Amino acid sequence: MRLFALLTLICLTAFPAIAQQGDRNAYLEIFPSQTAVEPGETIDLAIRQNIRDGWHTYWYNAGDSGEPLMIDWTVPEGVQIGDISFPTPKRIYYDPLVNFGYEGAPIYTQSVLIPENYDGNYVTLEGSATWLVCEEICIPEGQDIAIKLPIGNDGVRMNDVIFEMAQSDMPQPQEWRAVLSQSDGNTFLTVAIPENMRQQFTDVEIYPYDWGIIQTTATIMSDVGEEAVTFSAAAGDRDITTVKDTRFVLKANNASYEVIAEMAALTPPVDEPPHTSFILMIAFAFLGGIILNLMPCVFPVLSMKALSLVKLSDKDRKHARASGLAYTAGIVLSFLLIAGLLIALKGAGETIGWGFQLQNPFVVTALATLLFVIGLNLLGVFDVGGKFVNIGSKLTSGNDARSSFFTGALATLVATPCTAPFMASAIGYALTQSAFVSLCVFGFLGLGLAFPYLLLSFIPTAQKIMPKPGAWMNTFKQALSFPMFASAVWLVWVLDQQAGNLAVLYVLGLFLTIGFLIWLFKATSSKIWRGMFTLILTALFVMYASVLAPKTESDYVAFDSQKLSVILKDEPQRPVFVNMTAAWCITCLVNERTSLSSDSVQDAFDAHNVLYLKGDWTNRDDHITQYLESYGRNGVPLYVYYGPAVGSDARPAPLVLPQILRPEIVLNTLKGENEQ
Amino acid sequence: MKKLLLTSALVLWTGTSAMAATVGEPAPVFTATDIQGVEHTLTDFRGQTVILEWNNPECPYVVKHYDSGNMQSLQAEATETGAVWISINSAAEGKQGHMTAEIANEKMSDLGFNGSAYILDESGEIGQMYHAKTTPHMYVIDGEGTLVYAGAIDSDPSFKQDGIATATNYVKSAWEAVAAGEEVEVSSTQPYGCSVKY
Numbered sequence: 001m002r003l004f005a006l007l008t009l010i011c012l013t014a015f016p017a018i019a020q021q022g023d024r025n026a027y028l029e030i031f032p033s034q035t036a037v038e039p040g041e042t043i044d045l046a047i048r049q050n051i052r053d054g055w056h057t058y059w060y061n062a063g064d065s066g067e068p069l070m071i072d073w074t075v076p077e078g079v080q081i082g083d084i085s086f087p088t089p090k091r092i093y094y095d096p097l098v099n100f101g102y103e104g105a106p107i108y109t110q111s112v113l114i115p116e117n118y119d120g121n122y123v124t125l126e127g128s129a130t131w132l133v134c135e136e137i138c139i140p141e142g143q144d145i146a147i148k149l150p151i152g153n154d155g156v157r158m159n160d161v162i163f164e165m166a167q168s169d170m171p172q173p174q175e176w177r178a179v180l181s182q183s184d185g186n187t188f189l190t191v192a193i194p195e196n197m198r199q200q201f202t203d204v205e206i207y208p209y210d211w212g213i214i215q216t217t218a219t220i221m222s223d224v225g226e227e228a229v230t231f232s233a234a235a236g237d238r239d240i241t242t243v244k245d246t247r248f249v250l251k252a253n254n255a256s257y258e259v260i261a262e263m264a265a266l267t268p269p270v271d272e273p274p275h276t277s278f279i280l281m282i283a284f285a286f287l288g289g290i291i292l293n294l295m296p297c298v299f300p301v302l303s304m305k306a307l308s309l310v311k312l313s314d315k316d317r318k319h320a321r322a323s324g325l326a327y328t329a330g331i332v333l334s335f336l337l338i339a340g341l342l343i344a345l346k347g348a349g350e351t352i353g354w355g356f357q358l359q360n361p362f363v364v365t366a367l368a369t370l371l372f373v374i375g376l377n378l379l380g381v382f383d384v385g386g387k388f389v390n391i392g393s394k395l396t397s398g399n400d401a402r403s404s405f406f407t408g409a410l411a412t413l414v415a416t417p418c419t420a421p422f423m424a425s426a427i428g429y430a431l432t433q434s435a436f437v438s439l440c441v442f443g444f445l446g447l448g449l450a451f452p453y454l455l456l457s458f459i460p461t462a463q464k465i466m467p468k469p470g471a472w473m474n475t476f477k478q479a480l481s482f483p484m485f486a487s488a489v490w491l492v493w494v495l496d497q498q499a500g501n502l503a504v505l506y507v508l509g510l511f512l513t514i515g516f517l518i519w520l521f522k523a524t525s526s527k528i529w530r531g532m533f534t535l536i537l538t539a540l541f542v543m544y545a546s547v548l549a550p551k552t553e554s555d556y557v558a559f560d561s562q563k564l565s566v567i568l569k570d571e572p573q574r575p576v577f578v579n580m581t582a583a584w585c586i587t588c589l590v591n592e593r594t595s596l597s598s599d600s601v602q603d604a605f606d607a608h609n610v611l612y613l614k615g616d617w618t619n620r621d622d623h624i625t626q627y628l629e630s631y632g633r634n635g636v637p638l639y640v641y642y643g644p645a646v647g648s649d650a651r652p653a654p655l656v657l658p659q660i661l662r663p664e665i666v667l668n669t670l671k672g673e674n675e676q
Numbered sequence: 677m678k679k680l681l682l683t684s685a686l687v688l689w690t691g692t693s694a695m696a697a698t699v700g701e702p703a704p705v706f707t708a709t710d711i712q713g714v715e716h717t718l719t720d721f722r723g724q725t726v727i728l729e730w731n732n733p734e735c736p737y738v739v740k741h742y743d744s745g746n747m748q749s750l751q752a753e754a755t756e757t758g759a760v761w762i763s764i765n766s767a768a769e770g771k772q773g774h775m776t777a778e779i780a781n782e783k784m785s786d787l788g789f790n791g792s793a794y795i796l797d798e799s800g801e802i803g804q805m806y807h808a809k810t811t812p813h814m815y816v817i818d819g820e821g822t823l824v825y826a827g828a829i830d831s832d833p834s835f836k837q838d839g840i841a842t843a844t845n846y847v848k849s850a851w852e853a854v855a856a857g858e859e860v861e862v863s864s865t866q867p868y869g870c871s872v873k874y
Contacts, residue, residue, distance in 0.1 A: 064809040065871035067833060097809055097871050132736075132835065137772040138870040140736045140835035211866035237807075237826070237864060 025052040025133040030147050031162045036155030037123070040116040043149065046162045047071075047084075047108045055135045056101045059089035061209050063099035063216045067132040069108060071145070074126045078115035081125070085109045087169035088249055088256040089207055091216075094136075098216040100207055107166040114151070124148045171249045171258035177228075180213070180246065181264035187214045187235045189248060191259055192228040200253040201229045207249040212238025278437065285441045289448015292415055296483035297371060298449070300378060301411045303480055305404075305453050324457030326401040328450035330408020335446030336439060338412070343435050361499040365507055368491035371414060372511050375484035378477050382518045408450065414487075415449065502589055506543070513537050555602070559615030561623045567611055572645035575610045575670065580624060580638040582617040587659060588637040595661040604670050631656060641669050697806045697815065699863045703823040704805040708764075710793035711777040711784070716762065723819045725759040725854050727847060729791065729829075730803065730872060732765060732773030732811040733783055736835045737869035741812065742787050744837045747829075750848060751790035759851055761791035766803030771873035773811070774798060800874040810869035816850040816860070825850035827865030834868075 026049050033044040049069065051057055058066035073081050086108060089100040114123060130142040177192040193201055202222050208214060218233035231250075243263065250257045293302045305327065376382060496504045517533055524530070557563070559578065567576060579596060581588035595601055605612055615624040617636050628638055639657035646652075655669060697704050703726075707717040718726065729747070732738055741747040751761045765780070767773035775783060777796060784794050797803055806815060806826075816825035829847055832839030846862050853860045 065867075065869060067835070067868065070834075094871055096804060096874060099871065130834070130836070132870075134870070136873065137734070138736060212864070238866075239864065 024141050024143075025055045025135075025139060026050060026057055026131065026141060028129055028143050028145055030145055031159040032147060032149055033157060033159060033163055034155040035158050036150040036152040037112075037114050038153045038155065039114050039118040039151065042111050042113045043155075044163065045110045045112060045147065046159060046166045047110065047145075048105055048162065049102070049108065049131070050105045051103060051133065055133050056092050056099070056103045057106070057131050057133050059100040059102070059207065060084075060086045061100055061207065061211055062132075063092075063101070064094075064097035066099050066101060066134065066138070067130075067140075069129065069131040071110070071127040071129045074128075075112075076118075076120075076123060078118060079123060079125070080113040080115075082111040082113075085170060087166065088171050088251055091205065096217065099134075100216070107162065107169060109163075109166050109170070112149075118151065121151055122148050123151060171251075171256040173258045176257075176259050178248070178259040178261035179264050180240065180243075180261040182235050182240050185235050186232050187240065188230055188232045189261055190228050190230045191250070191261075198224050198229055200255075201231075201250065203252065204231060205251040206231055206233065207251070209247040209249075210238075210243055212236035213240060213243065213246065278440075281437070282440055282444045285444040286448040286451070289445040290451055292445075292449045293452055295415065297487035298411055298415045300374070300480035300484055301407065301414060302453060304378070304477065305407060306456055320457040322401050323404040324450075324454045326404035327408040327411075327457075328447065328454050330405035330410075331412050331450040332408075332443055332446035334409045334412035335442045335449075339439055339442035343438055361495055361503060364491050364495050364498065365503075365510075367414070368488045368495065368507060369510060369514070371484050371488040371491065373514065374414070375481040375488065376515070376518065378481035378484060380474070380478060381515075382522065411449065412446065502593075506540075510537075510540060513540055555605070556612040556614040559613045559624060559627070561627060564613060568642060568651065572651055575608050575644045576613060576642040577605065577610050577666075578613045578615065578627075578638070578640040578642075580615045580617055580628060580636045582636050585617075585636050591637060591639075591659075591661040595663045595666055598663050600663050601666050604667055608670050610670065643672060697823050697826060699823050699826050701823060702821050703815065703817040705821075706802045706805060708795045708797065708802060710762075710795050711780045712793070713777075714793065716793055716795070718817070719821065721760045721817075722821060725754075725757075725819060725851050726817040727754055727759055727761045727851060728806070728815040728817070729761065729763045730766065730806075730808040730811050730813040731763040731794070732767050732870065732873060733775075733787070734773045735811040735870035738811050740835050740837050741829065741840070744840055745788075746840050747812075748788045748790045750845070753848070754851055755790065755792055757851070757855060760793075763789070763791045763794045764797050764802055764808070765795070766797040766800045766808060767873040768800060769798050773873055800872070803872050803874060808867075808872050810867040811872060812869055813867040813872070814847045816847060816854065818854045824854060824860045825863050826867075828867050831865075833866070 029048045029050065031046040031048070033046070037043040047069075049057060058068045060068050062068055068086070069084065071084065075081060087102070087106050089102060092099045092101050092103070112123075112125065124146065125148075126144070126146040128142065128144055130140065132138055132140050176194075179190045181188045181190075189206065191201075202224060204220055204222055206214065206220050214220075214233040214236050216236075221232045223230045223232070240263070245260050245262050247258060247260050250259065292298055492504055492507055495507060513533075513536065517537060520529060520533055556579070559580070564576065564578070567574060579592070581592065604610075615621070615627065617624045617628075625634075628634060628636070631638055631640065637659055639659075639661065641655040641657060643652045643655065657665060657669060703718065705718045707715065709715045733742070738747075754761050763784075765773060765775065767775075775796065780794060780796060795802070802808075806813075812829050814825070814827065814829050815823060818824050825846060827846060830840070830843035830845045832843035844862075846865055849862065850860045
């Protein structure tokens, strides 16, 4: 307010309205373009803002901060005053911010229309101007301005020098077509600059009149094209769809131009997918299916199936065809089954895609185990006669068609983990189509997967190109076990992401047990031994299921010795439970699972408002080591309970709990019944 | 493994803290000690609406809202409804508006500050995390930690007090929309004021 009191110099004259600087950092002078103005005529005003050295004022769009010159005019009825025209600004850097503005003496212009019916000898325009002027600090300033213009038809041009200067600093309006668009976090401004001028725009400054179109700090890239120049820069904070037509100043080569940009059509016109694209989609699905045969988890299945053809004699041709058809049917039906399930689930509102099966750790475990077992089978560790898991089963066996059908189903099953990462997006697209189209796509995918084997079983010449049977087949079969193991390894890694490292431990334990059982079955025929170990395997499965059951994430705070001492001192009423653990400490994990993370203990923690601090010693941590040492330990687990203070007494001595916990031990400790 | 991925994600995230806080995305999480010595972490306030005000008591635009009492009454109104109001001063040492905690305490109590906390961010870390450009520059974060409003305090980008009464207060509209479980209508505006004195 103090400032406004200073700003009361009014000059009622037709000649330069000069305010004095005083202790202001900027002041305005007004210059009319003519000595007198006729009713019905327009006269221009030049408004020069004289800014103190080292200070700056702001353009129409101030950039990251600031406020431009504003003039609130009071005029006689009918007199119209146009918007202020701002001269081309410059960038004023104020790391990390950038402002658009002026130093020195920018000249603004404004036009005044005197109505035809204006009656009087003078027209007096009074305005209240405000602006922000900044050095590093900012000061809002203002000035009351006024100008008195004689009315008459004898006016002549005046203040030409000022107006020429003003003109040379104003951006030149251009009719160039300009289109604004945004994608991937960048704003693009395409301007149809005439060919002979385009090369000047390789190094350009761009000033948008509207805020938030481009980042003020962004580097402008120019791309001189055949028809236009496209400028790109990092997009600003604004959703540009809220902008309609917007103006830009382009400054290049010491000249500046103004263009009005229209928004690019929001969505480019999309043609309805023609009929052929459906066929194309089917074709791609078919091709994709063929490629699937080369995936590490499918290739061995196909290979073994194909190798069995090598041994065929002529009379088995009929069998071969039946087998090929059954295999194809197995694959296609399995694919359709999965697709149908997927479509049904999507219809029910589930947000799932292809490979959704793999989101379930049980499925991942089962697949990993299956791949491991198939690998062992290929390696020749065991041979299961007649069962569909035996990929190498003889085609000549009696239930050959059924066996082939299930081999197809198996191929689909083992293919899923491989397809998920590769084909997810393509199949995701198919799923956005109608159910019929989706099913077609999946069907053809299956057909593609089955195709190479189908081909071999139907075309005798194709069979001829198969190499001669021999000892190499066994070696080849063994080699094929490794892609299977590789797929299993990958799935175990997936499991780690899904269910944590404990699940990995269990699944590897499962592999070990399976390996052991296979060895046992080969080594002994004792029913007792076999029965006993089958029981152990089942038990392991059950335990495993409990591991994968959704974990109730216990509410703990990461151990911090400082925090601990603060709480112990400042909140004596609050019990504290410290759990020192590590991922490689099985006892710790078992204790957590059975006791600390159990609902009863977690509820009791909540009820007693226990601060549960958990220190993870999986990696080296000096603070935890020190803490362990203070309790005479050099390893985990360590459980310490700090009971609450009773009344005004100090806290009781901390209680160290046993290394093997049961929920009751923790619960009794919380109740103060553990007198250990 | 999961933890490792998470940690590297966090490291990456901090590495790109120059990225602006984006409306509709999770608000950048910061931990800072206020002028009373209390430590705050943005995640402490899950379930509550959090309003961030970039402050510099010497900026004329900030003066506009404090001299008129507008900011203090907004602070009172917001905190009464259970929201948390944190004012952050990112002025660097030696720059206008930089204060020690002691002076800040004195200054803010003189002004009748009604917010929940006043944080001195002289390193400019939090300011740059949010791309705070002006004082005031306002942010509203919902109970889930999503940034729902960023921009000006109201629709009158001037340093004059007369406009306050008739201006639309975007911050108030935003926290009221959050309280009513509605979408914030105007979620992004151009902030106005002095530049933050980084």
